[in-house]
Amino acid sequence: MRSRSRSGLRRERLSVTGAGPVGPYRLIRVRRGDLDPGEPGQFFMLTPRGHALPRPMSLCLAPPGELAFLIDPVGTGTRALAALEAGDEVDVLGPLGNGYRLDVDRPLLVGGGIGIAPLPYLAERLGGAPVVLGFRSERHAKAAALLPGAKVVVDPVLVTEALEPSRDLLACGPEPMLRALARIGPEAQLAWEAPMACGFGACYGCVVELGGRLRRLCMDGPVLAGHDVLAAPATTEEAAAA
Amino acid sequence: MIVNGSGCLDALAAPDVARGLDVFVTKTVTPLPREGNAPVRIAESEVGMLNSIGLPNPGIDRFLVESLPELARLGIPIWVSVGGFSAPDYVALCERLDTRAEVTAIELNLSCPNVQAPDGGITELVAGARSATAKPLYAKLSPALPDIGAVALAAERAGADGLTLVNTIRGLSLEERTLAPTLATSTGGLSGPALRPIALAAVHACYRVSRLPIVGVGGVESGRHALELIAVGASAVGLGTILFREPGAPARVRAELASGLAALGLSHVGEARGIAHTQDVALLPV
Numbered sequence: 176m177r178s179r180s181r182s183g184l185r186r187e188r189l190s191v192t193g194a195g196p197v198g199p200y201r202l203i204r205v206r207r208g209d210l211d212p213g214e215p216g217q218f219f220m221l222t223p224r225g226h227a228l229p230r231p232m233s234l235c236l237a238p239p240g241e242l243a244f245l246i247d248p249v250g251t252g253t254r255a256l257a258a259l260e261a262g263d264e265v266d267v268l269g270p271l272g273n274g275y276r277l278d279v280d281r282p283l284l285v286g287g288g289i290g291i292a293p294l295p296y297l298a299e300r301l302g303g304a305p306v307v308l309g310f311r312s313e314r315h316a317k318a319a320a321l322l323p324g325a326k327v328v329v330d331p332v333l334v335t336e337a338l339e340p341s342r343d344l345l346a347c348g349p350e351p352m353l354r355a356l357a358r359i360g361p362e363a364q365l366a367w368e369a370p371m372a373c374g375f376g377a378c379y380g381c382v383v384e385l386g387g388r389l390r391r392l393c394m395d396g397p398v399l400a401g402h403d404v405l406a407a408p409a410t411t412e413e414a415a416a417a
Numbered sequence: 418m419i420v421n422g423s424g425c426l427d428a429l430a431a432p433d434v435a436r437g438l439d440v441f442v443t444k445t446v447t448p449l450p451r452e453g454n455a456p457v458r459i460a461e462s463e464v465g466m467l468n469s470i471g472l473p474n475p476g477i478d479r480f481l482v483e484s485l486p487e488l489a490r491l492g493i494p495i496w497v498s499v500g501g502f503s504a505p506d507y508v509a510l511c512e513r514l515d516t517r518a519e520v521t522a523i524e525l526n527l528s529c530p531n532v533q534a535p536d537g538g539i540t541e542l543v544a545g546a547r548s549a550t551a552k553p554l555y556a557k558l559s560p561a562l563p564d565i566g567a568v569a570l571a572a573e574r575a576g577a578d579g580l581t582l583v584n585t586i587r588g589l590s591l592e593e594r595t596l597a598p599t600l601a602t603s604t605g606g607l608s609g610p611a612l613r614p615i616a617l618a619a620v621h622a623c624y625r626v627s628r629l630p631i632v633g634v635g636g637v638e639s640g641r642h643a644l645e646l647i648a649v650g651a652s653a654v655g656l657g658t659i660l661f662r663e664p665g666a667p668a669r670v671r672a673e674l675a676s677g678l679a680a681l682g683l684s685h686v687g688e689a690r691g692i693a694h695t696q697d698v699a700l701l702p703v
Contacts, residue, residue: 381458388452
């Protein structure tokens, strides 16, 4: 059952306790304050200094007393977040959205690129699970260090060629990967992403066309079932490849 | 009085945020359901936010049956924003709302930059709405109007009870790597800090010609920003983009505004309203 309203929104200014590179990404650790880490797959809104809008980031790790986020510095906001150093402060709102269900028998975690972000916390909460990760380059694949023991493939090999489809899939990654996994596993739990202004249902900015209709990811997701997206029209890339 | 800018809050999704306001203004309701514009719908610029949401809403029928009773349970006054594409649309929407006790006031969205502008002049649209309801009517105007004071006066003469100033102003942002427009509709409505001086100028111009109550909206992030809008003529202040990153902003802005008024030796907003005009050098010939 997806929640229709967000009560008790919590936002705090948290100090950064540490930051370091993970492949091309950067892991930012902040003091937890009174924020709850939430469930794996939920996200937090982090406001980069000097920016009008916060950025949605799924929780990567929940060390004692801390929250850790994996940042891919691809735009002005994420570059500002990636530049945070120990002692800096950042405004954090969350946890938000609907995370992964953990009541699965034979979990297999699947990550693509920066979609690896929610998987370390998910693996921890599941008490360990096999993991398949796909990256577009060996440089990006260095981020697999966050999930020791993971099976790693690098482009042009796809994660869909490396996984055992009979398992309960819990995934996060680029849209073509998620749509491919939805076809393999209608019950797969897939974490999507979209630009978001608020994260709590106010802005209607984060809609994604899924299952033939526009869905607010912050309220209906970001984790959705494969069958929720199956009726969706093909993406441009898929249409071009067909 | 602290309200939200229409479109900047879904009170059913975030009831606690809505309860922090003195009035909740709904997202714009149209005659028929609208899914809104295709994504990408939001973007950021160095000076604010761009949106092209496109007025998604359940349509007036479902709004009245499903949303309005739930909104009424919030326990704060509800203003319903309505939008149409012709004068008869505004008449029909206002007629439907007129009989509903849950509705404190109606805001006429005459200025969304992301959908087709309604046919008809401001006088026709406001007069049509006026003929259909006894509820207080607020006309929400665009800052892109060349003479917003004249339009405000026309709205007042057509029967508006108040003005909401301003809606967003059209802007565009490009992707860093590809130089393609970020928004699916290319252009969108610019809000946030960039809108602040524009809203100040609009409120300033309208207060000169009209004594209607004015809800000042545009880039307010602090009590000081709210105080400035009041000083140029606003009687209430709307929060928009700030709510997205700081849902607790209403309480903070209210407290800062009270401190700002106290620092001037004033005890309430009414005493500060329009004080910028008493020392306005622009009144002098150049």
